[in-house]
Amino acid sequence: MQQILDRDEEVAAQADSSDCFVRFIDVQKSYDGVELVVKGFNLDVRHGEFVTLLGPSGSGKTTCLMMMAGFETPTHGQILLKGEPINDLPPHKRGIGMVFQNYALFPHMTVAENLAFPLEVRHLSKDEIQRKVDRALAMVRLEDFGARRPAQLSGGQQQRVALARALVFEPDLVLMDEPLGALDKNLREEMQYEIKRIHASLGVTMIYVTHDQTEALTMSDRIAVFNDGVVQQLATPDTLYEAPENAFVASFIGENNRLLGEVVERQGERCQVRLDSGETVTATPVACGEVGTRTTLSLRPERVAIFDHSRQDELDNCFRGEVLEVIYLGDHLRTRLRVCGNDDFILKTPNAKGHSALKPGQGVEVGWSWRDCRALDA
Amino acid sequence: MSESPAAPLRTADGVPLKVSLRRAVRRSKIKALLLVAPLLTFLIIAFVMPLFEMLWRSVDNPEVSTHLSRTVAALEGWNGESLPDETTFAALAEDLREGQQARNLGLLSSRLNYEKSGMRSTISRTARRIGTLEPPYREALIEVNDTWGELDTWKLIQRETSPYTMSYYLAAIDRQLSPDGEIITVPEHMQIHATLFWRTLWMSAVITGLTLLLGYPVAFLLASLPARHSNLLMILVLLPFWTSLLVRTTTWIAILQSQGVLNDVMVALGIIADEARWQMIHNKMGTIIAMTHILLPFMILPLYSVMKTIPPSYMRAARSLGGKPFLSFRRVYFPLTIPGIAAGGILVFILSIGYYITPALVGGQSGRFITNYIAYHMQTSLNWGLAAAIASILLFVVIICYLVFNRLIGVDKVKLG
Ligand SMILES: Nc1ncnc2c1ncn2[C@@H]1O[C@H](COP(=O)(O)OP(=O)(O)OP(=O)(O)O)[C@@H](O)[C@H]1O
Ligand SMILES: [Mg+2]
Numbered sequence: 182m183q184q185i186l187d188r189d190e191e192v193a194a195q196a197d198s199s200d201c202f203v204r205f206i207d208v209q210k211s212y213d214g215v216e217l218v219v220k221g222f223n224l225d226v227r228h229g230e231f232v233t234l235l236g237p238s239g240s241g242k243t244t245c246l247m248m249m250a251g252f253e254t255p256t257h258g259q260i261l262l263k264g265e266p267i268n269d270l271p272p273h274k275r276g277i278g279m280v281f282q283n284y285a286l287f288p289h290m291t292v293a294e295n296l297a298f299p300l301e302v303r304h305l306s307k308d309e310i311q312r313k314v315d316r317a318l319a320m321v322r323l324e325d326f327g328a329r330r331p332a333q334l335s336g337g338q339q340q341r342v343a344l345a346r347a348l349v350f351e352p353d354l355v356l357m358d359e360p361l362g363a364l365d366k367n368l369r370e371e372m373q374y375e376i377k378r379i380h381a382s383l384g385v386t387m388i389y390v391t392h393d394q395t396e397a398l399t400m401s402d403r404i405a406v407f408n409d410g411v412v413q414q415l416a417t418p419d420t421l422y423e424a425p426e427n428a429f430v431a432s433f434i435g436e437n438n439r440l441l442g443e444v445v446e447r448q449g450e451r452c453q454v455r456l457d458s459g460e461t462v463t464a465t466p467v468a469c470g471e472v473g474t475r476t477t478l479s480l481r482p483e484r485v486a487i488f489d490h491s492r493q494d495e496l497d498n499c500f501r502g503e504v505l506e507v508i509y510l511g512d513h514l515r516t517r518l519r520v521c522g523n524d525d526f527i528l529k530t531p532n533a534k535g536h537s538a539l540k541p542g543q544g545v546e547v548g549w550s551w552r553d554c555r556a557l558d559a
Numbered sequence: 560m561s562e563s564p565a566a567p568l569r570t571a572d573g574v575p576l577k578v579s580l581r582r583a584v585r586r587s588k589i590k591a592l593l594l595v596a597p598l599l600t601f602l603i604i605a606f607v608m609p610l611f612e613m614l615w616r617s618v619d620n621p622e623v624s625t626h627l628s629r630t631v632a633a634l635e636g637w638n639g640e641s642l643p644d645e646t647t648f649a650a651l652a653e654d655l656r657e658g659q660q661a662r663n664l665g666l667l668s669s670r671l672n673y674e675k676s677g678m679r680s681t682i683s684r685t686a687r688r689i690g691t692l693e694p695p696y697r698e699a700l701i702e703v704n705d706t707w708g709e710l711d712t713w714k715l716i717q718r719e720t721s722p723y724t725m726s727y728y729l730a731a732i733d734r735q736l737s738p739d740g741e742i743i744t745v746p747e748h749m750q751i752h753a754t755l756f757w758r759t760l761w762m763s764a765v766i767t768g769l770t771l772l773l774g775y776p777v778a779f780l781l782a783s784l785p786a787r788h789s790n791l792l793m794i795l796v797l798l799p800f801w802t803s804l805l806v807r808t809t810t811w812i813a814i815l816q817s818q819g820v821l822n823d824v825m826v827a828l829g830i831i832a833d834e835a836r837w838q839m840i841h842n843k844m845g846t847i848i849a850m851t852h853i854l855l856p857f858m859i860l861p862l863y864s865v866m867k868t869i870p871p872s873y874m875r876a877a878r879s880l881g882g883k884p885f886l887s888f889r890r891v892y893f894p895l896t897i898p899g900i901a902a903g904g905i906l907v908f909i910l911s912i913g914y915y916i917t918p919a920l921v922g923g924q925s926g927r928f929i930t931n932y933i934a935y936h937m938q939t940s941l942n943w944g945l946a947a948a949i950a951s952i953l954l955f956v957v958i959i960c961y962l963v964f965n966r967l968i969g970v971d972k973v974k975l976g
Contacts, residue, residue: 250879272878285876289894299880
């Protein structure tokens, strides 16, 4: 146990074990005995929290959820639910609500029968079942749809039914595997809001899987960024965006300008990095090694400014660049520049009044603060 | 082309849209028809025509009206209360004489013999002596064979003048018409068909049940195993299709007979005594075992095709909602496989009630199906009318099964492959 606390200080600080609702301890999973799909997965989820597993396709998110729900057994490690190991508990005894990506509504039952199923298997009385089903339908605003079959519902409605069914038996924990993957953008946003509302009103713990970073950022209390079967960073959305701990997180969450170079000097909370193109940049060392090691500098496009003498003190890194492309996006302009030998250097400027538009081919001076420029692993 | 009050839409060159559409559609229809034409022709010649021929034969009744045409004419208006008059007897003599010369009385005598046993010998005996007979024919004929003096004989001839008859169907269910035209049951020692029908039906039901019992888990495994393993299993399921039916059936004889492999093994293991070898072949058990084996793929494949479409997430959802494994299966998985069960069931059942070769080879006396009697009537007794009637009843049962299936499940629910 101590080992994990050491590994992830942030989690350790937040999760004192009495508070900890779900806990993955060093979980590994291999399907074929050759390759580890999940490698040393550690996660602590507090009661009532909304935690998202975010990661690219094939990174093992579903696998982790399936282990939690009991459909796959961890090859190594333990999963604790309310402090109890559940490795040997069959799925139907775990009392975990689950929303599947394709909803998995039973096609031969009506909506009401679908919702009644988890209550019937718990041998509740008829009246009670009726009451709970009605309440669940009301919660997802489908009061009038109880008698329909799933096939007679739209995608969004099916999604709501799936959600209601996962919640109707009042589980403490609900797992969702890309529940909004099949919906169009508007419906998705509406459902994101709906799920958040339900989460807030019921206070259940939710573990949510998605590979859509905006979805993760809007919905979650905390996000576990997943890659290659390992949690790269577990943090609140703003921390993930503002203070990514490694190059993968920086590039996976939000847009990111990358500059490659070598650490030439470290002093306190600053470091000097010599870029491959020759320039030297002052940055915040986050995950870079000692002097002489290679590093990736990460810089958010909206933190880059067009040089302006009034802000000279803040913009301690200042370089000349050439405008390659300007894209008008309504509320802001997205300008692609060549800066420090990087042709994909993006600059986002708000479409403020009186703002002078840049033209392709034009030279421009840009600058940024060392605080916004993070030196990460190579 | 009906001109609607509003100007019809026209294509660029002025042809009304509907006309040009119809022309385009007609062309593609003709093309489609040409593609299916060979098969259609084949089906009409090899399936539809024989089918109607069979239905026709089961009610066709030409013998009396063709071969006894004069008698039939003379019997018209006969009241049936006393023996017919001399002219009728004379007409009969004339018909028989002509038939004897043309040597075509066989069909007539068999036909009448189905209705009244003894008629075959009556006719052949009379026909043999017809040359020597002199008027008055009434006395002469009665003297040759006193059957001609029975009122029932004449009633029979009068009844069978009709070009259609129900008597084959009646015979197929062990009924016949009494001389007075009432439907009566044939004497007990002659009742075979009804028993056979029932046996065919219940044994087919048992076979269907067994294939379901054995096939369901296999289909489930096929549908849930990863492709690598399921392909191998599928080959095993399909393997029987690549071996001759006859070979498979005779293999069962080798295995099941009293000096066969299975009995030998059981005797060797001391499970049964040498004198008490089990009789597992040439009886109902033989038919059921062999046919269950042979028809198993026809159950597995439709089940598999339905199960393949059921995503594993349904069962997982049921489990995660708190359903114990068996309950989840019963409430969620099983109901979704019902179309497959019905499709496989109806397929096996229909194939089974029409199965011939296996019951013939391994069924012995007690394990024989109604189909074996169709064959018997076709080949040995040469009563094609009866064979056709039995076959038509089977066809009727099949159609009923299909209609019930379609009504309850819907044929469109089942996709093969
Ligand atoms: N049942 C299985 N048998 C073998 N390998 C599997 C199985 N399920 C998943 N895998 C493999 O495990 C890895 C992780 O799969 P997983 O489904 O957990 O990814 P994911 O993060 O959920 O991806 P996605 O976002 O595409 O759903 C993949 O490489 C996948 O091929
Ligand atoms: Mg997944």
